[in-house]
Amino acid sequence: MSALDNALAAAQENLGVEVGVSxxxxxxxxxxxxxxxxxxxxxxxxxxxxxxxxxxxxxxSIAHGFLTLSLASRMFYDCFDPLPGQAMGINYGFDKLRFLAPVRSGARIRGRFVLSKVRKRSETELLRVHDLTVEIENQNTPALVTSWLGLTIFDL
Known part of the structure; x- marks a missing residue:
């Protein structure tokens, strides 16, 4: 079995599961x-x-919504290592992005990732969708929620 097929099988076991907290x-x-x-x-x-x-x-003052969103990359790196055989990861976009609460200057935020979808796009591409919630410390309403699409590209 290829590295991509192994990653797909492992990911399918984690569908609907929180897979990372930054x-x-x-x-x-x-x-x-x-x-x-x-x-x-x-x-x-x-x-x-x-x-x-x-x-x-x-x-x-409050942070720009797009600043909060851009920090999702750092949050992802906190949670996930490259997969075996992975050549690169590519940001493929977002679905249903909503900014729910402002992030005040000095506030602390973190990301929670739930794997919601995974599928093989080609012999070298795995599409993974993580539902991301960016929490603000000591607040009930998150800063943002979105579904983040990412392509994982594997070596042939």
């Missing part, structure tokens, strides 16, 4: 400011903590 990541104001700089999104609710404290219900 380390906590602190979303600092510096991180928010740098994200604003590189994305050219310097809306004041992100980069002006004093104004955000005075004019929003958030008590200060």
């Amino acid at each position: 380390d906590w990541i602190t979303v600092s104001q510096h991180m928010i400011d740098e994200f604003a700089r590189v994305t050219l999104d310097d809306q004041w609710i992100h980069v002006d903590p004093s104004r955000a404290a005075a004019e929003t219900p958030f008590g200060g």
Whole structure:
């Protein structure tokens, strides 16, 4: 049996199971400011903590939703090692992405991954879908929920 077929069989045994919980990541104001700089999104609710404290219900500045989403890559690396025979992994996109709660500057977040789908796309490609929930420490409502599609490419 090929490395891909072994990975498929192992993944099928974990369908519907939480397969990873990442380390906590602190979303600092510096991180928010740098994200604003590189994305050219310097809306004041992100980069002006004093104004955000005075004019929003958030008590200060909040992270960009896309910053929170972009940290999913780090969360994935915390949880998963390359599979035997894997040449690379490719982000294939997201389904049903929802931002449910703002991430305040200084908050800690982490990702929870549930394997929801897996299928062989070709002799070298395995499609895995993880339902991802990004939690905010000490809050009941998560920052975001989504289904994350990833292609695992295997050597021939």
